[in-house]
Amino acid sequence: MELSDRDLDLVSVLCDGLPLAPRPFQAVGVAIGMGEDEVLGRLQALQQGGVIRRFGVIVRHHELGYRANAMVVWEVPADALSAVGRRLGACPEVTLCYSRPPRPPAWPYSLFTMVHGKSRGTVEEAVAVLAEREGVAHYRHELLFSTRRFKQCGARYQRRMAAE
Amino acid sequence: MLVLDDIDRRLLDLYQRDLPLVARPFAAMAEAVGVGEDIVLARLARLSEAGVISRIGAVFRPHRCGHSTLAAMAVPAERLEEVAAVVSAYPQVNHNYQRDHTLNLWFVIAAADAAEVAAVMTEIKDRTGIAVLDLPLIEDFHIDLGFDIRWS
Incomplete structure:
Protein backbone atom coordinates (compact mmCIF):
# COMPACT_ATOMS: atom_id res chain seq x y z
CA MET A 1 0.00 0.00 0.00
CA GLU A 2 1.35 3.42 -1.00
CA LEU A 3 0.95 6.13 1.63
CA SER A 4 -0.22 9.55 0.55
CA ASP A 5 0.87 12.81 2.17
CA ARG A 6 -2.48 12.91 3.96
CA ASP A 7 -1.89 9.42 5.35
CA LEU A 8 1.52 10.51 6.62
CA ASP A 9 -0.02 13.56 8.29
CA LEU A 10 -2.41 11.23 10.07
CA VAL A 11 0.35 8.79 11.09
CA SER A 12 2.30 11.72 12.47
CA VAL A 13 -0.50 13.04 14.72
CA LEU A 14 -1.37 9.52 15.87
CA CYS A 15 2.05 8.91 17.42
CA ASP A 16 0.88 10.35 20.73
CA GLY A 17 -2.22 8.19 20.77
CA LEU A 18 -5.88 9.16 20.90
CA PRO A 19 -7.10 11.81 23.31
CA LEU A 20 -9.53 10.49 25.92
CA ALA A 21 -12.53 12.40 24.64
CA PRO A 22 -15.90 11.16 23.39
CA ARG A 23 -15.01 11.90 19.75
CA PRO A 24 -11.26 11.26 19.62
CA PHE A 25 -11.02 10.92 15.84
CA GLN A 26 -12.60 14.32 15.39
CA ALA A 27 -10.08 15.79 17.84
CA VAL A 28 -7.17 14.11 16.05
CA GLY A 29 -8.35 15.46 12.70
CA VAL A 30 -8.53 19.07 13.86
CA ALA A 31 -4.73 19.35 14.12
CA ILE A 32 -4.27 18.39 10.46
CA GLY A 33 -7.46 19.84 8.98
CA MET A 34 -9.06 16.45 8.40
CA GLY A 35 -12.71 15.64 9.07
CA GLU A 36 -13.75 12.79 11.34
CA ASP A 37 -15.07 10.66 8.46
CA GLU A 38 -11.83 11.02 6.54
CA VAL A 39 -9.76 10.11 9.63
CA LEU A 40 -11.84 6.96 10.16
CA GLY A 41 -11.78 6.03 6.46
CA ARG A 42 -8.02 6.40 6.22
CA LEU A 43 -7.44 4.43 9.43
CA GLN A 44 -9.57 1.58 8.13
CA ALA A 45 -7.61 1.58 4.87
CA LEU A 46 -4.26 1.67 6.70
CA GLN A 47 -5.35 -1.25 8.85
CA GLN A 48 -6.60 -3.27 5.88
CA GLY A 49 -3.44 -2.41 3.94
CA GLY A 50 -1.31 -3.80 6.77
CA VAL A 51 0.41 -0.49 7.60
CA ILE A 52 -1.28 -0.50 11.00
CA ARG A 53 -0.71 -3.85 12.60
CA ARG A 54 -3.09 -3.31 15.46
CA PHE A 55 -5.08 -0.40 16.78
CA GLY A 56 -6.02 -0.40 20.44
CA VAL A 57 -4.90 -0.06 24.01
CA ILE A 58 -1.12 -0.33 24.30
CA VAL A 59 -0.20 -1.80 27.68
CA ARG A 60 3.03 -1.64 29.62
CA HIS A 61 4.04 -5.10 30.77
CA HIS A 62 6.01 -3.93 33.76
CA GLU A 63 3.07 -2.06 35.30
CA LEU A 64 0.90 -5.15 34.89
CA GLY A 65 3.22 -7.14 37.14
CA TYR A 66 5.38 -8.59 34.36
CA ARG A 67 8.52 -7.31 35.98
CA ALA A 68 10.98 -9.48 34.10
CA ASN A 69 11.64 -9.33 30.40
CA ALA A 70 14.39 -10.95 28.42
CA MET A 71 15.50 -10.28 24.93
CA VAL A 72 16.36 -13.82 23.88
CA VAL A 73 18.82 -13.85 21.01
CA TRP A 74 19.55 -16.90 18.86
CA GLU A 75 22.40 -17.73 16.54
CA VAL A 76 20.48 -19.28 13.68
CA PRO A 77 22.23 -19.92 10.36
CA ALA A 78 20.86 -18.01 7.39
CA ASP A 79 19.36 -21.05 5.69
CA ALA A 80 17.24 -21.93 8.74
CA LEU A 81 16.34 -18.38 9.77
CA SER A 82 13.04 -18.05 8.00
CA ALA A 83 11.64 -21.38 9.26
CA VAL A 84 12.85 -20.85 12.84
CA GLY A 85 11.61 -17.24 12.81
CA ARG A 86 8.13 -18.23 11.73
CA ARG A 87 8.08 -21.00 14.32
CA LEU A 88 9.13 -18.81 17.26
CA GLY A 89 7.05 -15.86 16.05
CA ALA A 90 3.90 -17.93 16.43
CA CYS A 91 4.64 -19.02 20.04
CA PRO A 92 2.36 -17.56 22.71
CA GLU A 93 5.30 -16.79 25.04
CA VAL A 94 7.00 -14.64 22.40
CA THR A 95 5.93 -11.00 22.12
CA LEU A 96 8.38 -9.89 19.39
CA CYS A 97 10.32 -11.90 16.82
CA TYR A 98 12.68 -10.22 14.38
CA SER A 99 15.67 -11.22 12.32
CA ARG A 100 18.54 -8.74 12.36
CA PRO A 101 22.02 -8.85 10.81
CA PRO A 102 24.63 -10.68 12.91
CA ARG A 103 27.78 -8.60 13.57
CA PRO A 104 30.45 -11.20 14.23
CA PRO A 105 32.57 -11.72 16.17
CA ALA A 106 31.14 -9.41 18.85
CA TRP A 107 27.53 -10.20 18.06
CA PRO A 108 26.77 -13.51 16.33
CA TYR A 109 23.01 -13.53 16.87
CA SER A 110 20.53 -13.27 14.02
CA LEU A 111 17.11 -13.84 15.61
CA PHE A 112 15.62 -11.71 18.40
CA THR A 113 12.65 -12.75 20.51
CA MET A 114 11.14 -11.09 23.58
CA VAL A 115 9.75 -13.03 26.52
CA HIS A 116 7.95 -11.41 29.48
CA GLY A 117 7.28 -12.97 32.87
CA LYS A 118 6.46 -12.14 36.44
CA SER A 119 9.97 -13.01 37.59
CA ARG A 120 13.38 -13.81 36.18
CA GLY A 121 12.89 -17.46 37.10
CA THR A 122 9.60 -17.78 35.23
CA VAL A 123 11.17 -16.22 32.13
CA GLU A 124 14.18 -18.59 32.29
CA GLU A 125 11.86 -21.54 32.65
CA ALA A 126 9.60 -20.37 29.82
CA VAL A 127 12.58 -20.01 27.49
CA ALA A 128 13.90 -23.47 28.39
CA VAL A 129 10.48 -25.02 27.73
CA LEU A 130 10.11 -23.08 24.48
CA ALA A 131 13.59 -24.05 23.23
CA GLU A 132 12.95 -27.73 23.91
CA ARG A 133 9.41 -27.77 22.53
CA GLU A 134 10.27 -25.92 19.32
CA GLY A 135 13.46 -27.89 18.68
CA VAL A 136 15.75 -24.85 18.82
CA ALA A 137 17.71 -25.58 22.01
CA HIS A 138 20.80 -26.55 20.00
CA TYR A 139 21.16 -23.04 18.58
CA ARG A 140 23.45 -20.94 20.73
CA HIS A 141 21.30 -18.43 22.60
CA GLU A 142 21.46 -15.88 25.39
CA LEU A 143 18.93 -14.17 27.62
CA LEU A 144 19.47 -10.43 28.06
CA PHE A 145 17.31 -9.35 30.97
CA SER A 146 16.44 -5.71 31.21
CA THR A 147 17.69 -4.29 34.47
CA ARG A 148 16.52 -0.72 34.02
CA ARG A 149 14.14 1.16 31.77
CA PHE A 150 15.40 4.62 30.92
CA LYS A 151 12.71 5.47 28.40
CA GLN A 152 9.63 3.88 26.86
CA CYS A 153 7.16 5.57 24.56
CA GLY A 154 5.60 5.05 21.15
CA ALA A 155 7.66 5.46 18.00
CA ARG A 156 7.46 8.95 16.56
CA TYR A 157 7.43 9.35 12.83
CA GLN A 158 7.20 13.13 12.76
CA ARG A 159 7.74 14.58 9.38
CA ARG A 160 10.09 17.47 9.12
CA MET A 161 8.27 20.54 7.90
CA ALA A 162 8.69 21.12 4.21
CA ALA A 163 10.29 24.45 3.38
CA GLU A 164 7.68 26.96 2.30
CA MET B 1 0.47 -0.95 42.29
CA LEU B 2 -2.98 -0.06 41.03
CA VAL B 3 -5.64 -2.68 41.77
CA LEU B 4 -7.48 -3.52 38.57
CA ASP B 5 -11.08 -4.63 38.79
CA ASP B 6 -13.20 -6.56 36.34
CA ILE B 7 -14.02 -3.51 34.20
CA ASP B 8 -10.34 -2.60 33.80
CA ARG B 9 -9.45 -6.18 32.99
CA ARG B 10 -12.13 -6.51 30.37
CA LEU B 11 -11.04 -3.29 28.69
CA LEU B 12 -7.46 -4.57 28.55
CA ASP B 13 -8.45 -8.05 27.42
CA LEU B 14 -10.87 -6.91 24.72
CA TYR B 15 -9.28 -3.81 23.23
CA GLN B 16 -5.55 -4.29 22.74
CA ARG B 17 -6.50 -4.72 19.12
CA ASP B 18 -9.58 -3.87 17.13
CA LEU B 19 -10.55 -0.72 18.98
CA PRO B 20 -13.81 0.20 17.23
CA LEU B 21 -13.05 2.60 14.37
CA VAL B 22 -16.27 4.54 14.77
CA ALA B 23 -17.02 8.15 15.72
CA ARG B 24 -17.58 7.26 19.38
CA PRO B 25 -15.28 4.31 20.07
CA PHE B 26 -15.44 4.64 23.86
CA ALA B 27 -19.23 4.50 23.75
CA ALA B 28 -19.02 1.32 21.66
CA MET B 29 -16.57 -0.19 24.17
CA ALA B 30 -18.81 0.88 27.04
CA GLU B 31 -21.75 -0.90 25.52
CA ALA B 32 -19.76 -4.11 25.10
CA VAL B 33 -18.52 -3.99 28.69
CA GLY B 34 -21.92 -2.96 30.07
CA VAL B 35 -21.04 0.42 31.59
CA GLY B 36 -21.39 4.07 30.57
CA GLU B 37 -19.06 5.90 28.17
CA ASP B 38 -17.98 8.22 31.01
CA ILE B 39 -16.90 5.20 33.06
CA VAL B 40 -14.78 3.86 30.20
CA LEU B 41 -13.13 7.26 29.72
CA ALA B 42 -12.47 7.57 33.45
CA ARG B 43 -11.01 4.06 33.67
CA LEU B 44 -8.72 4.60 30.68
CA ALA B 45 -7.55 7.91 32.14
CA ARG B 46 -6.78 6.23 35.46
CA LEU B 47 -4.89 3.39 33.75
CA SER B 48 -2.90 5.93 31.72
CA GLU B 49 -2.00 7.94 34.82
CA ALA B 50 -0.86 4.77 36.56
CA GLY B 51 1.29 3.91 33.55
CA VAL B 52 -0.50 0.61 32.85
CA ILE B 53 -1.48 2.00 29.45
CA SER B 54 1.16 3.84 27.46
CA ARG B 55 -1.35 5.10 24.89
CA ILE B 56 -4.40 4.21 22.86
CA GLY B 57 -3.45 4.08 19.26
CA ALA B 58 -1.72 2.30 16.45
CA VAL B 59 1.15 -0.13 16.29
CA PHE B 60 2.65 0.38 12.86
CA ARG B 61 4.28 -2.36 10.89
CA PRO B 62 7.98 -1.51 10.95
CA HIS B 63 9.33 0.35 7.94
CA ARG B 64 5.95 1.00 6.39
CA CYS B 65 5.71 4.63 7.40
CA GLY B 66 9.16 5.50 8.65
Missing part, protein backbone atom coordinates in the same frame (compact mmCIF):
# COMPACT_ATOMS: atom_id res chain seq x y z
CA HIS B 67 12.49 3.95 9.46
CA SER B 68 13.87 2.46 12.65
CA THR B 69 16.73 0.45 14.02
CA LEU B 70 17.77 -1.30 17.20
CA ALA B 71 21.04 0.03 18.55
CA ALA B 72 23.33 -1.33 21.25
CA MET B 73 26.32 0.09 23.13
CA ALA B 74 28.86 -1.33 25.57
CA VAL B 75 28.97 1.46 28.14
CA PRO B 76 31.39 1.41 31.10
CA ALA B 77 29.33 1.10 34.32
CA GLU B 78 30.45 4.48 35.66
CA ARG B 79 29.25 6.24 32.51
CA LEU B 80 25.91 4.50 32.14
CA GLU B 81 23.74 7.26 33.64
CA GLU B 82 25.38 9.96 31.56
CA VAL B 83 25.27 8.04 28.27
CA ALA B 84 21.68 6.85 28.86
CA ALA B 85 20.62 10.46 29.43
CA VAL B 86 22.25 11.56 26.16
CA VAL B 87 20.44 8.77 24.30
CA SER B 88 17.03 9.28 25.94
CA ALA B 89 17.06 13.00 25.20
CA TYR B 90 16.60 12.34 21.48
CA PRO B 91 12.92 12.47 20.53
CA GLN B 92 13.72 9.81 17.90
CA VAL B 93 14.61 7.33 20.67
CA ASN B 94 11.48 5.57 21.87
CA HIS B 95 12.83 2.71 23.99
CA ASN B 96 16.01 2.76 26.01
CA TYR B 97 16.88 -0.12 28.33
CA GLN B 98 19.82 -1.30 30.34
CA ARG B 99 20.37 -5.01 29.81
CA ASP B 100 22.44 -7.57 31.60
CA HIS B 101 25.26 -8.02 29.05
CA THR B 102 28.56 -6.48 27.93
CA LEU B 103 26.38 -4.65 25.43
CA ASN B 104 24.43 -3.05 28.24
CA LEU B 105 22.46 -0.20 26.64
CA TRP B 106 19.78 -1.05 24.07
CA PHE B 107 17.55 1.46 22.34
CA VAL B 108 15.31 1.91 19.32
CA ILE B 109 15.70 4.89 17.01
CA ALA B 110 12.71 5.69 14.79
CA ALA B 111 12.35 8.59 12.37
CA ALA B 112 10.71 9.55 9.12
CA ASP B 113 13.62 8.30 7.00
CA ALA B 114 16.83 6.27 7.12
CA ALA B 115 19.08 9.34 6.88
CA GLU B 116 17.66 10.81 10.08
CA VAL B 117 18.12 7.51 11.92
CA ALA B 118 21.74 7.31 10.73
CA ALA B 119 22.37 10.92 11.75
CA VAL B 120 21.12 10.31 15.31
CA MET B 121 23.31 7.22 15.59
CA THR B 122 26.41 9.07 14.39
CA GLU B 123 25.72 11.94 16.75
CA ILE B 124 25.38 9.61 19.74
CA LYS B 125 28.68 7.94 18.84
CA ASP B 126 30.43 11.30 18.43
CA ARG B 127 29.05 12.79 21.63
CA THR B 128 29.81 9.76 23.80
CA GLY B 129 32.91 8.37 22.08
CA ILE B 130 31.38 4.88 22.27
CA ALA B 131 30.66 2.69 19.24
CA VAL B 132 27.00 2.09 18.41
CA LEU B 133 26.04 -1.31 17.02
CA ASP B 134 23.40 -0.92 14.30
CA LEU B 135 20.97 -3.85 14.16
CA PRO B 136 18.20 -2.93 11.71
CA LEU B 137 15.25 -5.21 11.33
CA ILE B 138 15.37 -7.60 8.39
CA GLU B 139 12.18 -9.55 8.83
CA ASP B 140 9.31 -9.44 11.31
CA PHE B 141 8.01 -12.92 12.15
CA HIS B 142 5.69 -12.10 14.99
CA ILE B 143 1.94 -12.21 14.71
CA ASP B 144 0.90 -9.40 17.04
CA LEU B 145 -2.39 -10.04 18.76
CA GLY B 146 -1.67 -7.96 21.83
CA PHE B 147 -0.55 -9.38 25.15
CA ASP B 148 -2.40 -12.23 26.80
CA ILE B 149 -2.48 -11.05 30.41
CA ARG B 150 -2.62 -13.77 33.11
CA TRP B 151 -4.60 -12.04 35.83
CA SER B 152 -4.14 -14.62 38.57
Whole structure:
Protein backbone atom coordinates (compact mmCIF):
# COMPACT_ATOMS: atom_id res chain seq x y z
CA MET A 1 0.00 0.00 0.00
CA GLU A 2 1.35 3.42 -1.00
CA LEU A 3 0.95 6.13 1.63
CA SER A 4 -0.22 9.55 0.55
CA ASP A 5 0.87 12.81 2.17
CA ARG A 6 -2.48 12.91 3.96
CA ASP A 7 -1.89 9.42 5.35
CA LEU A 8 1.52 10.51 6.62
CA ASP A 9 -0.02 13.56 8.29
CA LEU A 10 -2.41 11.23 10.07
CA VAL A 11 0.35 8.79 11.09
CA SER A 12 2.30 11.72 12.47
CA VAL A 13 -0.50 13.04 14.72
CA LEU A 14 -1.37 9.52 15.87
CA CYS A 15 2.05 8.91 17.42
CA ASP A 16 0.88 10.35 20.73
CA GLY A 17 -2.22 8.19 20.77
CA LEU A 18 -5.88 9.16 20.90
CA PRO A 19 -7.10 11.81 23.31
CA LEU A 20 -9.53 10.49 25.92
CA ALA A 21 -12.53 12.40 24.64
CA PRO A 22 -15.90 11.16 23.39
CA ARG A 23 -15.01 11.90 19.75
CA PRO A 24 -11.26 11.26 19.62
CA PHE A 25 -11.02 10.92 15.84
CA GLN A 26 -12.60 14.32 15.39
CA ALA A 27 -10.08 15.79 17.84
CA VAL A 28 -7.17 14.11 16.05
CA GLY A 29 -8.35 15.46 12.70
CA VAL A 30 -8.53 19.07 13.86
CA ALA A 31 -4.73 19.35 14.12
CA ILE A 32 -4.27 18.39 10.46
CA GLY A 33 -7.46 19.84 8.98
CA MET A 34 -9.06 16.45 8.40
CA GLY A 35 -12.71 15.64 9.07
CA GLU A 36 -13.75 12.79 11.34
CA ASP A 37 -15.07 10.66 8.46
CA GLU A 38 -11.83 11.02 6.54
CA VAL A 39 -9.76 10.11 9.63
CA LEU A 40 -11.84 6.96 10.16
CA GLY A 41 -11.78 6.03 6.46
CA ARG A 42 -8.02 6.40 6.22
CA LEU A 43 -7.44 4.43 9.43
CA GLN A 44 -9.57 1.58 8.13
CA ALA A 45 -7.61 1.58 4.87
CA LEU A 46 -4.26 1.67 6.70
CA GLN A 47 -5.35 -1.25 8.85
CA GLN A 48 -6.60 -3.27 5.88
CA GLY A 49 -3.44 -2.41 3.94
CA GLY A 50 -1.31 -3.80 6.77
CA VAL A 51 0.41 -0.49 7.60
CA ILE A 52 -1.28 -0.50 11.00
CA ARG A 53 -0.71 -3.85 12.60
CA ARG A 54 -3.09 -3.31 15.46
CA PHE A 55 -5.08 -0.40 16.78
CA GLY A 56 -6.02 -0.40 20.44
CA VAL A 57 -4.90 -0.06 24.01
CA ILE A 58 -1.12 -0.33 24.30
CA VAL A 59 -0.20 -1.80 27.68
CA ARG A 60 3.03 -1.64 29.62
CA HIS A 61 4.04 -5.10 30.77
CA HIS A 62 6.01 -3.93 33.76
CA GLU A 63 3.07 -2.06 35.30
CA LEU A 64 0.90 -5.15 34.89
CA GLY A 65 3.22 -7.14 37.14
CA TYR A 66 5.38 -8.59 34.36
CA ARG A 67 8.52 -7.31 35.98
CA ALA A 68 10.98 -9.48 34.10
CA ASN A 69 11.64 -9.33 30.40
CA ALA A 70 14.39 -10.95 28.42
CA MET A 71 15.50 -10.28 24.93
CA VAL A 72 16.36 -13.82 23.88
CA VAL A 73 18.82 -13.85 21.01
CA TRP A 74 19.55 -16.90 18.86
CA GLU A 75 22.40 -17.73 16.54
CA VAL A 76 20.48 -19.28 13.68
CA PRO A 77 22.23 -19.92 10.36
CA ALA A 78 20.86 -18.01 7.39
CA ASP A 79 19.36 -21.05 5.69
CA ALA A 80 17.24 -21.93 8.74
CA LEU A 81 16.34 -18.38 9.77
CA SER A 82 13.04 -18.05 8.00
CA ALA A 83 11.64 -21.38 9.26
CA VAL A 84 12.85 -20.85 12.84
CA GLY A 85 11.61 -17.24 12.81
CA ARG A 86 8.13 -18.23 11.73
CA ARG A 87 8.08 -21.00 14.32
CA LEU A 88 9.13 -18.81 17.26
CA GLY A 89 7.05 -15.86 16.05
CA ALA A 90 3.90 -17.93 16.43
CA CYS A 91 4.64 -19.02 20.04
CA PRO A 92 2.36 -17.56 22.71
CA GLU A 93 5.30 -16.79 25.04
CA VAL A 94 7.00 -14.64 22.40
CA THR A 95 5.93 -11.00 22.12
CA LEU A 96 8.38 -9.89 19.39
CA CYS A 97 10.32 -11.90 16.82
CA TYR A 98 12.68 -10.22 14.38
CA SER A 99 15.67 -11.22 12.32
CA ARG A 100 18.54 -8.74 12.36
CA PRO A 101 22.02 -8.85 10.81
CA PRO A 102 24.63 -10.68 12.91
CA ARG A 103 27.78 -8.60 13.57
CA PRO A 104 30.45 -11.20 14.23
CA PRO A 105 32.57 -11.72 16.17
CA ALA A 106 31.14 -9.41 18.85
CA TRP A 107 27.53 -10.20 18.06
CA PRO A 108 26.77 -13.51 16.33
CA TYR A 109 23.01 -13.53 16.87
CA SER A 110 20.53 -13.27 14.02
CA LEU A 111 17.11 -13.84 15.61
CA PHE A 112 15.62 -11.71 18.40
CA THR A 113 12.65 -12.75 20.51
CA MET A 114 11.14 -11.09 23.58
CA VAL A 115 9.75 -13.03 26.52
CA HIS A 116 7.95 -11.41 29.48
CA GLY A 117 7.28 -12.97 32.87
CA LYS A 118 6.46 -12.14 36.44
CA SER A 119 9.97 -13.01 37.59
CA ARG A 120 13.38 -13.81 36.18
CA GLY A 121 12.89 -17.46 37.10
CA THR A 122 9.60 -17.78 35.23
CA VAL A 123 11.17 -16.22 32.13
CA GLU A 124 14.18 -18.59 32.29
CA GLU A 125 11.86 -21.54 32.65
CA ALA A 126 9.60 -20.37 29.82
CA VAL A 127 12.58 -20.01 27.49
CA ALA A 128 13.90 -23.47 28.39
CA VAL A 129 10.48 -25.02 27.73
CA LEU A 130 10.11 -23.08 24.48
CA ALA A 131 13.59 -24.05 23.23
CA GLU A 132 12.95 -27.73 23.91
CA ARG A 133 9.41 -27.77 22.53
CA GLU A 134 10.27 -25.92 19.32
CA GLY A 135 13.46 -27.89 18.68
CA VAL A 136 15.75 -24.85 18.82
CA ALA A 137 17.71 -25.58 22.01
CA HIS A 138 20.80 -26.55 20.00
CA TYR A 139 21.16 -23.04 18.58
CA ARG A 140 23.45 -20.94 20.73
CA HIS A 141 21.30 -18.43 22.60
CA GLU A 142 21.46 -15.88 25.39
CA LEU A 143 18.93 -14.17 27.62
CA LEU A 144 19.47 -10.43 28.06
CA PHE A 145 17.31 -9.35 30.97
CA SER A 146 16.44 -5.71 31.21
CA THR A 147 17.69 -4.29 34.47
CA ARG A 148 16.52 -0.72 34.02
CA ARG A 149 14.14 1.16 31.77
CA PHE A 150 15.40 4.62 30.92
CA LYS A 151 12.71 5.47 28.40
CA GLN A 152 9.63 3.88 26.86
CA CYS A 153 7.16 5.57 24.56
CA GLY A 154 5.60 5.05 21.15
CA ALA A 155 7.66 5.46 18.00
CA ARG A 156 7.46 8.95 16.56
CA TYR A 157 7.43 9.35 12.83
CA GLN A 158 7.20 13.13 12.76
CA ARG A 159 7.74 14.58 9.38
CA ARG A 160 10.09 17.47 9.12
CA MET A 161 8.27 20.54 7.90
CA ALA A 162 8.69 21.12 4.21
CA ALA A 163 10.29 24.45 3.38
CA GLU A 164 7.68 26.96 2.30
CA MET B 1 0.47 -0.95 42.29
CA LEU B 2 -2.98 -0.06 41.03
CA VAL B 3 -5.64 -2.68 41.77
CA LEU B 4 -7.48 -3.52 38.57
CA ASP B 5 -11.08 -4.63 38.79
CA ASP B 6 -13.20 -6.56 36.34
CA ILE B 7 -14.02 -3.51 34.20
CA ASP B 8 -10.34 -2.60 33.80
CA ARG B 9 -9.45 -6.18 32.99
CA ARG B 10 -12.13 -6.51 30.37
CA LEU B 11 -11.04 -3.29 28.69
CA LEU B 12 -7.46 -4.57 28.55
CA ASP B 13 -8.45 -8.05 27.42
CA LEU B 14 -10.87 -6.91 24.72
CA TYR B 15 -9.28 -3.81 23.23
CA GLN B 16 -5.55 -4.29 22.74
CA ARG B 17 -6.50 -4.72 19.12
CA ASP B 18 -9.58 -3.87 17.13
CA LEU B 19 -10.55 -0.72 18.98
CA PRO B 20 -13.81 0.20 17.23
CA LEU B 21 -13.05 2.60 14.37
CA VAL B 22 -16.27 4.54 14.77
CA ALA B 23 -17.02 8.15 15.72
CA ARG B 24 -17.58 7.26 19.38
CA PRO B 25 -15.28 4.31 20.07
CA PHE B 26 -15.44 4.64 23.86
CA ALA B 27 -19.23 4.50 23.75
CA ALA B 28 -19.02 1.32 21.66
CA MET B 29 -16.57 -0.19 24.17
CA ALA B 30 -18.81 0.88 27.04
CA GLU B 31 -21.75 -0.90 25.52
CA ALA B 32 -19.76 -4.11 25.10
CA VAL B 33 -18.52 -3.99 28.69
CA GLY B 34 -21.92 -2.96 30.07
CA VAL B 35 -21.04 0.42 31.59
CA GLY B 36 -21.39 4.07 30.57
CA GLU B 37 -19.06 5.90 28.17
CA ASP B 38 -17.98 8.22 31.01
CA ILE B 39 -16.90 5.20 33.06
CA VAL B 40 -14.78 3.86 30.20
CA LEU B 41 -13.13 7.26 29.72
CA ALA B 42 -12.47 7.57 33.45
CA ARG B 43 -11.01 4.06 33.67
CA LEU B 44 -8.72 4.60 30.68
CA ALA B 45 -7.55 7.91 32.14
CA ARG B 46 -6.78 6.23 35.46
CA LEU B 47 -4.89 3.39 33.75
CA SER B 48 -2.90 5.93 31.72
CA GLU B 49 -2.00 7.94 34.82
CA ALA B 50 -0.86 4.77 36.56
CA GLY B 51 1.29 3.91 33.55
CA VAL B 52 -0.50 0.61 32.85
CA ILE B 53 -1.48 2.00 29.45
CA SER B 54 1.16 3.84 27.46
CA ARG B 55 -1.35 5.10 24.89
CA ILE B 56 -4.40 4.21 22.86
CA GLY B 57 -3.45 4.08 19.26
CA ALA B 58 -1.72 2.30 16.45
CA VAL B 59 1.15 -0.13 16.29
CA PHE B 60 2.65 0.38 12.86
CA ARG B 61 4.28 -2.36 10.89
CA PRO B 62 7.98 -1.51 10.95
CA HIS B 63 9.33 0.35 7.94
CA ARG B 64 5.95 1.00 6.39
CA CYS B 65 5.71 4.63 7.40
CA GLY B 66 9.16 5.50 8.65
CA HIS B 67 12.49 3.95 9.46
CA SER B 68 13.87 2.46 12.65
CA THR B 69 16.73 0.45 14.02
CA LEU B 70 17.77 -1.30 17.20
CA ALA B 71 21.04 0.03 18.55
CA ALA B 72 23.33 -1.33 21.25
CA MET B 73 26.32 0.09 23.13
CA ALA B 74 28.86 -1.33 25.57
CA VAL B 75 28.97 1.46 28.14
CA PRO B 76 31.39 1.41 31.10
CA ALA B 77 29.33 1.10 34.32
CA GLU B 78 30.45 4.48 35.66
CA ARG B 79 29.25 6.24 32.51
CA LEU B 80 25.91 4.50 32.14
CA GLU B 81 23.74 7.26 33.64
CA GLU B 82 25.38 9.96 31.56
CA VAL B 83 25.27 8.04 28.27
CA ALA B 84 21.68 6.85 28.86
CA ALA B 85 20.62 10.46 29.43
CA VAL B 86 22.25 11.56 26.16
CA VAL B 87 20.44 8.77 24.30
CA SER B 88 17.03 9.28 25.94
CA ALA B 89 17.06 13.00 25.20
CA TYR B 90 16.60 12.34 21.48
CA PRO B 91 12.92 12.47 20.53
CA GLN B 92 13.72 9.81 17.90
CA VAL B 93 14.61 7.33 20.67
CA ASN B 94 11.48 5.57 21.87
CA HIS B 95 12.83 2.71 23.99
CA ASN B 96 16.01 2.76 26.01
CA TYR B 97 16.88 -0.12 28.33
CA GLN B 98 19.82 -1.30 30.34
CA ARG B 99 20.37 -5.01 29.81
CA ASP B 100 22.44 -7.57 31.60
CA HIS B 101 25.26 -8.02 29.05
CA THR B 102 28.56 -6.48 27.93
CA LEU B 103 26.38 -4.65 25.43
CA ASN B 104 24.43 -3.05 28.24
CA LEU B 105 22.46 -0.20 26.64
CA TRP B 106 19.78 -1.05 24.07
CA PHE B 107 17.55 1.46 22.34
CA VAL B 108 15.31 1.91 19.32
CA ILE B 109 15.70 4.89 17.01
CA ALA B 110 12.71 5.69 14.79
CA ALA B 111 12.35 8.59 12.37
CA ALA B 112 10.71 9.55 9.12
CA ASP B 113 13.62 8.30 7.00
CA ALA B 114 16.83 6.27 7.12
CA ALA B 115 19.08 9.34 6.88
CA GLU B 116 17.66 10.81 10.08
CA VAL B 117 18.12 7.51 11.92
CA ALA B 118 21.74 7.31 10.73
CA ALA B 119 22.37 10.92 11.75
CA VAL B 120 21.12 10.31 15.31
CA MET B 121 23.31 7.22 15.59
CA THR B 122 26.41 9.07 14.39
CA GLU B 123 25.72 11.94 16.75
CA ILE B 124 25.38 9.61 19.74
CA LYS B 125 28.68 7.94 18.84
CA ASP B 126 30.43 11.30 18.43
CA ARG B 127 29.05 12.79 21.63
CA THR B 128 29.81 9.76 23.80
CA GLY B 129 32.91 8.37 22.08
CA ILE B 130 31.38 4.88 22.27
CA ALA B 131 30.66 2.69 19.24
CA VAL B 132 27.00 2.09 18.41
CA LEU B 133 26.04 -1.31 17.02
CA ASP B 134 23.40 -0.92 14.30
CA LEU B 135 20.97 -3.85 14.16
CA PRO B 136 18.20 -2.93 11.71
CA LEU B 137 15.25 -5.21 11.33
CA ILE B 138 15.37 -7.60 8.39
CA GLU B 139 12.18 -9.55 8.83
CA ASP B 140 9.31 -9.44 11.31
CA PHE B 141 8.01 -12.92 12.15
CA HIS B 142 5.69 -12.10 14.99
CA ILE B 143 1.94 -12.21 14.71
CA ASP B 144 0.90 -9.40 17.04
CA LEU B 145 -2.39 -10.04 18.76
CA GLY B 146 -1.67 -7.96 21.83
CA PHE B 147 -0.55 -9.38 25.15
CA ASP B 148 -2.40 -12.23 26.80
CA ILE B 149 -2.48 -11.05 30.41
CA ARG B 150 -2.62 -13.77 33.11
CA TRP B 151 -4.60 -12.04 35.83
CA SER B 152 -4.14 -14.62 38.57
